Amino acid sequence: MNGIENIDFEKFSVRQRRQIEEGLERGVDVSVYAYPHYDEWQMREIRIGLEEKNLYLHVFAKPEFDAEQMMKLRKYGLHHGDPSAFANPEFSDKQMSQLALGLSRGLDITKYANKQYHYHKMEQIRRGLEKGVDITKYVTPEYTRFQMREIRHGMQSGIDVSVYADIQYTYEQMREIRFGMIEGFDVTLILNPAYPYLSMRAIRESWEDCNLKQRDELLLGLKAGLDISVYAKPEQYTYSQMREIRFGLSAGIDTSVYQKGYNASQMQQLRMGLVKKVNVSIYASPKFSASQMREIRLGLELGLPASEYADPELSRLRMFEKRVMLMKVYCRIRCDKKKK
Secondary structure (H helix, E strand, O other): OOOOOOOOHHHOOHHHHHHHHHHHHOOOOHHHOOOOOOOHHHHHHHHHHHHHOOOOHHHHOOOOOOHHHHHHHHHHHHHOOOOHHHOOOOOOHHHHHHHHHHHHOOOOHHHOOOOOOOHHHHHHHHHHHHHOOOHHHOOOOOOOHHHHHHHHHHHHOOOOHHHOOOOOOOHHHHHHHHHHHHHOOOHHHOOOOOOOHHHHHHHHHHHHHOOHHHHHHHHHHHHOOOOHHHOOOOOOOOHHHHHHHHHHHHHOOOHHHOOOOOOHHHHHHHHHHHHOOOOHHHOOOOOOOHHHHHHHHHHHHOOOOHHHOOOOOOOHHHHHHHHHHHHHHHHHHHHHHHHO
16 A cells, blocks of 8 residues: 555646655655645655655654754764654754763753754753763853853863853853863953953963963053963063063054064054154164164154154264254244244
8 A cells, every 4th residue: 555546746846746656666654644724845855755664754754843943853863763852843853962962972952952052052062961060050041152152161071160151251251260270270350241352361271381470461451451362472572572462452453563673662662653653664663772763763753754764774863853854944944934
């Protein structure tokens, strides 16, 4: 009996008819799925279930399940057993996948069989159950799946996750705190949701290599909410160079102009020029000493054509003399204009 007797083929689309025809060709009872309310993909899953002689066909051969859901239920029934525990059309096929994995591994899926949980969150709960951790520490609607993952990883590492299991921390911040705890770093230095995670990472990774003054610069920048990863490089910057970069970041200027190749005094002159919005490219060269840079900067701030004496071959004193001379010339010109 193939169920063809009472089928009105005019009610079906071409693709639906094809599924019925395939079922007939393979000798299955097509009357089980030869209904217009099944689309061709649902028909396909039921047809395959019939071909497999799936014991749980009655569980998934229902119009309320879409084809993807049917497939999850069919495959579970074929390889593992009764899928009734998660046979709920309110679960997406991806949620069903997480429930199927848990059920196949002997887990209590009632702990996460909740349609409100995104399938990614279900995954974090499932993984926690597999590792035997206390999932109650992170099963809360407020946490993102990434935050849940960081808390789970922390418990698996045996650390006290209550230190960072706080919705105010982003998952990136949680990760930096977690890494710090595993490494034995004093995480009290970075326990503040206001600190950028990149700064947390920078201070964690560079702390041991910093001297006391460098550490002070890192902490000052961190507390000011600056991205200290820019200068948390103790092998590259002295504490005074770090300070100049920190001052620049605080002023909101482009510190990349003076981050490489300059000593702290040169950095200071470039920073001051940037703050005053003068064209520092005229003296942004390690060939100029800090005192030469100062003479050029002062000229630029006064509106003088400082490029006329911006020559590293000139001594600082000679630059000073030229700057004073230019000041006198420009003052004379201005005075003459006022008289006219």
